[in-house]
Amino acid sequence: MPGTDCNPIDAVLATFLESPVMIIVGSCDDGLLPQVARAAGAVVDRAKGRVDLIVSGWQWPQTIANIGRNGRLAVTFARPADYVSYQLKGRAAIVPASAAHRQRAQHYIEAMTETFAELGLDQAVAASWLVDLEPQVLRLAVEAIFVQTPGKTAGSMLEPSQ
């Protein structure tokens, strides 16, 4: 389990979260209807135990609306090559996207496109998943981290270990 109570995100995990990994975001509205979205990059602030997720407001308006209402958020980071995965949960707030956030999103999209190309996936196919149009930042105060990497049972998902 990465991190400690006072600083839940250790350096290794922080590097992983900012590397070219797929980021999927779960939220729900007040009627408990869940939503799926993707994020286009993350910025980790270890000292404050928080992660900024850059999400396209154009592509995922319902997720942005959900976070605006109740702040409840789950996010899973998964590396396409080997399915190493972590799920983070906590409360998030919407903050304006800075120039640094926009730059991070651009770099993320370039790196992910390259990663998918190495795995034999066409750039045009992956383009719909890597969108930073009208970026919004969901600033997540991390409350819990779950290991979600499948074991040697490749192809299946393992239950979070914590």
Add this chain to the structure above:
Amino acid sequence: MTIRLRDLHTCFEGVIPSIIATASSDGIPNISYLSHVALVDDEHVALSDQFFSKTAANIRANNNAAVMLVDPRDGSQYRLSVVFERSLDSGALFETMAAELRASSAQLGMADVMRLRGVDIYRVASVAAIPSPGAAIAISSPATSVYLIAAATLCGRISEAREVDAIVDAVLDGLRDSFGCANSMLLVKDPAGERLVTVGSRGYLWSGIGSELTIGEAIIGTVAAERRTIRINDMSRIRRFGDAIRAAAVDENQTRTIALPGIADAMSQMALPMIAGGALRGVLFLESKKRLAFPKDVETALSMLASNAAAALALADNTSGNEQSLVTSQGNGALAGRPFSVVHHLFDDSVFIDGEYLIKGVSGRLLVHLLGLHLQEGRADFTNREMRLSNELRLPDFKDNLETRLLLLRRRLEEKAAPIRLLRTGRGKLRLEIAGPALLESR
């Protein structure tokens, strides 16, 4: 525009992982990738329940979920609002999903670990396309009728073929020429045992004719055991079965086993059972280096082809023995050529020609029998009928697959460039051609 689930059939091929979001009763979301989403009908999908227990716990407290599907052809994304209805642990849908899971697990050597616990059925309340800034072009698959026309043409050719080898060639050539499938093989079930034997292939470094697989083993053997088609459209997560592909010749001589052909970097595989008269006759296997090479409509067309070929093979094997015995002729002047040795090992009927493994079992016995008659009586022409009547051959019962065994033998002799050839001289008639004096020895 309303999107029907059936319009999204390529999203269910398992190429790009789907995603599910749920929420607990106190509003804490959970998000996870899914290995398997199946299309049930226009209003329902099925998710396999083999691992994600947080999702399972949430869904029992709050039955609403969101599922995201991705079309592997153009990357377009679809959001499904779904409501959990019920779990299944038996029935046709459960069995199909369980068989697919078993097939992929068997290849990982984890058949016992990844057992399907249940299938969760969800009602789909709405389907929406996620916007994409790029012009996502939905590439429509060729109309089903294209595949149907190809299958119909091919079935016609198979029906016209009278001999086992012509049927096998019609199937494999047709897959290559009409369906663009470069790598394929046809295996028949050995009526004497729980094995499948390769009788023809296309597109491999070696033909693998005579190679065997136990029923239940790997994807082909699983299809034979389950008698249902299995398609895998993205092999990148699944380790290739059969370990490394072996160099054939050297290994053969030690193990008396012919290596099954295969392509190491296959991305798609499909195996179809060949059933006729209620019995499994064989398995048709196809593979490709492309992802999503075998969509559902190709499977539908090829399932008809597999049934047709199974019926034709069963018929060819049962009608070939009715000819009258041919009057014997003289030997074919073999004495002029280079002498060669034929060693017959009695314990498994394996035959080696000049030290090179040829074949074993009934096919081996057949060759030794024909060669023995040739050496004793000086004749070279034989009929299937006399072979069936021979006590010495100990052919298994009336459903002996004699035609198939002779085909195996004929093709192995050709492939090994052996100094013995078996020629068809007519329906149910054979001629032994020998390039030099044969020294037959039984051990």
